[in-house]
Amino acid sequence: MANCMVFHTQIASIMEVLANAAVAEICKLVDDDYAVFRLEINQSQKENRSLRRKLLELKVARERAERTMRERVLASRPSSVKILDRYRGISRGEGHLTGGHRSFLKPAEHNTWRDDQTITVDEGSGTTSQSFMVIESADAEATGPGVKQERSEGEEDPRNIRDIQSGAPSAATEDSTNQAQPRTRRSITEVSGTQNAVLKSETDTKTLTVTHRLLHQGSNHRSDPERLGLSKLGSPLAPGSEYLPVFHQSQRTVNSHGDGDGDTLDTAGDDPSCSYNTEMDPGNMPLGLETQINLSRGDWNRRSSSVYSEGCLDKKEEVILADEVTVKVEGDVPPTWNADHLLGDGHSQGRDFLDYRESLETNLNVTTHSPLHVFKDRYPVSTLIAPSDSHGCVLFDQVLNSNDRARAQAQGEGATSGSSKEKRFLCMFCNKGFSSSQKVERHQRVHTGEKPFSCTQCEKRFSRQDTLKRHQRIHTGEKPYSCSQCHMRFAQAGQLKMHLKVHTGERPFACTHCGKRFSERSYLRIHQQKMHTAHV
DNA sequence: CTGGGGATGGGGCCC
DNA sequence: CGGGCCCCATCCCCA
Numbered sequence: 001m002a003n004c005m006v007f008h009t010q011i012a013s014i015m016e017v018l019a020n021a022a023v024a025e026i027c028k029l030v031d032d033d034y035a036v037f038r039l040e041i042n043q044s045q046k047e048n049r050s051l052r053r054k055l056l057e058l059k060v061a062r063e064r065a066e067r068t069m070r071e072r073v074l075a076s077r078p079s080s081v082k083i084l085d086r087y088r089g090i091s092r093g094e095g096h097l098t099g100g101h102r103s104f105l106k107p108a109e110h111n112t113w114r115d116d117q118t119i120t121v122d123e124g125s126g127t128t129s130q131s132f133m134v135i136e137s138a139d140a141e142a143t144g145p146g147v148k149q150e151r152s153e154g155e156e157d158p159r160n161i162r163d164i165q166s167g168a169p170s171a172a173t174e175d176s177t178n179q180a181q182p183r184t185r186r187s188i189t190e191v192s193g194t195q196n197a198v199l200k201s202e203t204d205t206k207t208l209t210v211t212h213r214l215l216h217q218g219s220n221h222r223s224d225p226e227r228l229g230l231s232k233l234g235s236p237l238a239p240g241s242e243y244l245p246v247f248h249q250s251q252r253t254v255n256s257h258g259d260g261d262g263d264t265l266d267t268a269g270d271d272p273s274c275s276y277n278t279e280m281d282p283g284n285m286p287l288g289l290e291t292q293i294n295l296s297r298g299d300w301n302r303r304s305s306s307v308y309s310e311g312c313l314d315k316k317e318e319v320i321l322a323d324e325v326t327v328k329v330e331g332d333v334p335p336t337w338n339a340d341h342l343l344g345d346g347h348s349q350g351r352d353f354l355d356y357r358e359s360l361e362t363n364l365n366v367t368t369h370s371p372l373h374v375f376k377d378r379y380p381v382s383t384l385i386a387p388s389d390s391h392g393c394v395l396f397d398q399v400l401n402s403n404d405r406a407r408a409q410a411q412g413e414g415a416t417s418g419s420s421k422e423k424r425f426l427c428m429f430c431n432k433g434f435s436s437s438q439k440v441e442r443h444q445r446v447h448t449g450e451k452p453f454s455c456t457q458c459e460k461r462f463s464r465q466d467t468l469k470r471h472q473r474i475h476t477g478e479k480p481y482s483c484s485q486c487h488m489r490f491a492q493a494g495q496l497k498m499h500l501k502v503h504t505g506e507r508p509f510a511c512t513h514c515g516k517r518f519s520e521r522s523y524l525r526i527h528q529q530k531m532h533t534a535h536v
Numbered sequence: 537c538t539g540g541g542g543a544t545g546g547g548g549c550c551c
Numbered sequence: 552c553g554g555g556c557c558c559c560a561t562c563c564c565c566a
Contacts, residue, residue, distance in 0.1 A: 438554070439546080466556060466557075467545090470543085490540085527537080
């Protein structure tokens with residue numbers, strides 16, 4: 001019995017020891033796991049802190065960038081507005097300008113771009129500008145779920161450029177890895193002054209994508225100067241028409257045009273101008289809606305120059321992108337430049353023309369799509385009436401310098417009043433008469449700003465081939481005109497002629513006020529401006 | 537103020 | 552007749 005008791009006691013003590021050991025082991029396991037868990041928690045907290053700090057830094061940086069951008073935008077506001085105005089109507093489907101730009105944007109083989117893609121933007125939003133911008137991941141967190149993250153179509157992102165080049169779907173909606181790219185679009189928002197217009201619709205994205213791609217593809221379709229050689233007018237003088245306003249443009253234009261109706265820009269065609277048809281129809285113009293392409297002029301110049309480089313496609317110019325694209329909806333719609341305006345309303349014609357010329361000066365791709373093109377192809381030239389109202393002349397004169405203005409007026413009057421030489425080819429802009437179609441075509445580039453000839457050396461552009469040729473003497477060092485009196489040589493004949501006055505002492509230009517004589521009329525003019533302004 | 541360099545635009549000629 | 556080329560007048564810019 002006693003043994004039994006002792007046995008039980010021993011068993012109890014043993015079990016207690018075992019239980020204690022088990023508890024200790026369990027505790028140890030729990031402690032270990034807890035330590036690991038705690039470690040993980042600490043790590044997570046550390047990551048959270050670091051992320052939060054990054055977020056703060058990003059916000060600060062963004063605010064700083066916005067401030068800087070706002071200051072820059074404010075500083076350059078007039079020009080920005082002008083640039084916006086220049087492209088007014090590009091995708092609005094307004095007037096021939098729209099047609100020109102749009103068809104230049106639209107490659108012939110691109111069958112998917114429809115008008116409504118460009119135009120379906122928030123028509124009821126008054127003057128709100130919708131801007132394309134990037135929402136970075138940090139911003140996305142701040143703005144909450146459901147915010148579509150997009151990045152601007154990176155003019156600074158070669159991947160996007162490649163996408164655009166290859167016609168692949170734009171990275172704007174697909175490339176989510178590029179969110180840290182520079183956010184150039186934001187500036188547009190600030191230009192428009194609508195900070196709440198930070199989100200854009202998918203339609204906008206599509207529009208932007210298409211526009212960019214088309215801009216690029218347009219550049220692919222540009223041609224060399226030989227192809228750009230102005231084609232012949234080829235329009236016989238209509239019976240009974242005294243003068244010929246020449247609505248001519250290069251038929252083999254840089255970019256393929258759509259064909260047929262303007263609202264179906266998707267049909268390739270041979271006629272480079274048929275895509276203007278609808279744009280010429282006021283009824284089809286989506287009034288009150290503007291999709292504007294705001295091209296940063298400097299960048300555009302930089303990028304677009306040398307496109308026509310003597311037949312050489314400059315690879316680096318393969319990509320021509322709009323720096324900033326704004327879809328803008330405006331309440332007030334300026335008069336459109338349709339056929340009626342071209343033939344009548346000189347005010348709208350002039351204003352749009354000014355915009356148009358500016359765009360030409362900055363946008364190579366548009367250079368071969370002047371309004372002339374529209375009418376030449378759409379209307380038989382012989383049925384046209386030259387813009388003869390005074391408004392039109394005055395407004396077009398605005399693009400001439402004072403010199404040209406005086407000349408154009410004098411010569412234009414002579415042309416219409418029946419000059420001794422037969423100048424029956426009329427400039428559709430200034431009504432000036434020329435003896436041949438080539439001459440008037442050449443002259444009309446003065447109005448359109450078309451400069452199809454680009455120097456391969458310095459990328460300067462010229463409206464005439466002979467001007468380019470003469471310019472290139474600068475690079476070749478060729479100076480075919482040498483002075484017989486001294487060692488001086490000149491690249492231009494006029495330079496030599498002027499130089500010769502140094503030797504002859506010829507000063508044919510005398511000041512009527514003080515009698516002082518000058519070798520050049522311009523010297524005399526400057527002298528009179530400075531010394532006798534009150535008298536003159 | 538002068539002169540050189542470069543550009544613009546019109547006109548004419550030649551092939 | 553069209554394209555290319557040249558000449559000319561003129562302007563602007565700059566040193």
